[in-house]
Amino acid sequence: xxxxxNVTGEVVTAYLxxxxxxxxAKEMRESIDxxxxxxxxxxxxxxxxxxxxxxSSGIGLVMGRYRNLLKTGAQLHIANAPPQIYKVMRLxxxxxxxxxxxxxxxxxxxx
Amino acid sequence: MExxxxxxxxxxxxxxxxxxxxxxxxxxxxxxxxxxxxxxxxKTAVSEAITNCIVHxxxxxxxxxxxxxxxxxxxxxxxKIRDKGCGIENIEKAMEPLFTTVGGERAGLGFAVMQSFMDxxxxxxxxxxxxxxxxxxxxxxxxxxxx
Ligand SMILES: Nc1ncnc2c1ncn2[C@@H]1O[C@H](COP(=O)(O)OP(=O)(O)OP(=O)(O)O)[C@@H](O)[C@H]1O
Ligand SMILES: [Mg+2]
Numbered sequence: 003x004x005x006x007x008n009v010t011g012e013v014v015t016a017y018l019x020x021x022x023x024x025x026x027a028k029e030m031r032e033s034i035d036x037x038x039x040x041x042x043x044x045x046x047x048x049x050x051x052x053x054x055x056x057x058s059s060g061i062g063l064v065m066g067r068y069r070n071l072l073k074t075g076a077q078l079h080i081a082n083a084p085p086q087i088y089k090v091m092r093l094x095x096x097x098x099x100x101x102x103x104x105x106x107x108x109x110x111x112x113x
Numbered sequence: 114m115e116x117x118x119x120x121x122x123x124x125x126x127x128x129x130x131x132x133x134x135x136x137x138x139x140x141x142x143x144x145x146x147x148x149x150x151x152x153x154x155x156k157t158a159v160s161e162a163i164t165n166c167i168v169h170x171x172x173x174x175x176x177x178x179x180x181x182x183x184x185x186x187x188x189x190x191x192x193k194i195r196d197k198g199c200g201i202e203n204i205e206k207a208m209e210p211l212f213t214t215v216g217g218e219r220a221g222l223g224f225a226v227m228q229s230f231m232d233x234x235x236x237x238x239x240x241x242x243x244x245x246x247x248x249x250x251x252x253x254x255x256x257x258x259x260x
Contacts, residue, residue, distance in 0.1 A: 024164045025128035027218070055132075055153075057160040061220040086153040093229055094222055 005033035014043040015081075019052035022060040031063055035070070044076050051082030051105060060087070061094040068099045079103070114185045118144060121181040126171040126196070128164075134180060135159040141182050142190050145252040154230035155190065155250060161223040162194040162246045168215065170198025170244055188252045197243040204236050 003020035016034045020026065038046060046067065050056070068078050078100040083091055088104050096102055120141055124130040135156040142155050166178045176198055183191040201207045207214075208228070213221030227234045231248040238244040 021132055023128075023131045023160055024168060025131050031218070055135075055156060055160075057157050057164065058220050058222040058226050059164065059218075061222055062218045065220055066218050085150070086157070089153075090157060090226065093226060094220060 003029065005030050007033065007037040009037070009041050009043075012044040013047060014038060014041050014045070015047040015049055017049045017052065019054075021055040022053050022063065023055065023057050024059040027059045027063050031066065034063075034067060038067075038070065038076075042074065045079065046071060046076060047079045047081050049081045050084065050087050053084065053087055056087045056090055058090070058094070061090065061096065064091070064096055064100065065094075077101075082106075114187050114189070116183050117186050118184040119182065121179070124178050124180070126167045126176050126178055126198075128167055130178070131160055131163050131167070134163050134178075138180070138182060138192065141184075142252070144184060145188050145190060146255055147252045148255075151250070151252055158227045158230045158234075158248055158250075159192065159194070161226050162192075162248070165223055165246075166194065166196040166198065166244075168219070170196040170200075172199070188254055190250050190252060192248045193245060194248075195243065195245040200240040200242055201236070201238040201244055202240055204238055208236065 003026040006017040008015045014037050016037060018030060022030065071078050080096065080100050081103045082105045083103065084105045091102060122137065124134060138159045139152050139156050142152065163178060176196060179195040181193045206212055208224040210225040211221040213219045227248060231250045233249045235247045236244065
């Protein structure tokens, strides 16, 4: 499990990798929140391209970041969601909170 | 319908066991030759049930989680995940999407995921005694060349 942060202008991108469950969520959440706190982005991109597994703990993580971003009016994008992860996200209706992009759908944006 | 294989395992309610148990169940279910999507569905449902034991049932401290799996000759996987934790007072309410007794970082979608990804989910629970989640999933037989 790891989080790599990239800051470009007002965009913070968090590249998540490994398995996202209750065991790993806390550390991922803390890395993302620290980057948001330090950079005050207008857009946070969560890149799930290298996430190999996710359950509802990942939904909780996305919903929690969405709630935090509401305070500053920043946007949330989910990029590169692999099929299994996309399925869980759609079940949760995350497309109502964030722009939701499947893996292979982003045509080189958000990179 | 006959049982063709069985396993049982007991783990402590440590969060490191979430990935351990779902990997074990996936390896067991692999005997039915599931698709990648079916394997993902099973792993996700198992992860939800195990996480609930750790986060809810044994929130006061560590306890044991009992997992059994069975394969039947009609290509069915049956799973039981049992804890001896705090139990659920109102099961119907607990199973409603977005219902959670833990605010903040939990979505309240664990049961919704189990129900959506498995064919059947049954929950039995007694307050202060524990909870058993039973789930089944039929694995679609795959076309095989020359049997
Ligand atoms: N094994 C259990 N023992 C005691 N209570 C449980 C158990 N499993 C579930 N519950 C109760 O049922 C509620 C709903 O469970 P569910 O998995 O749907 O959501 P959650 O665990 O709260 O959130 P999420 O799964 O999205 O992280 C829980 O909040 C908890 O109160
Ligand atoms: Mg849950």
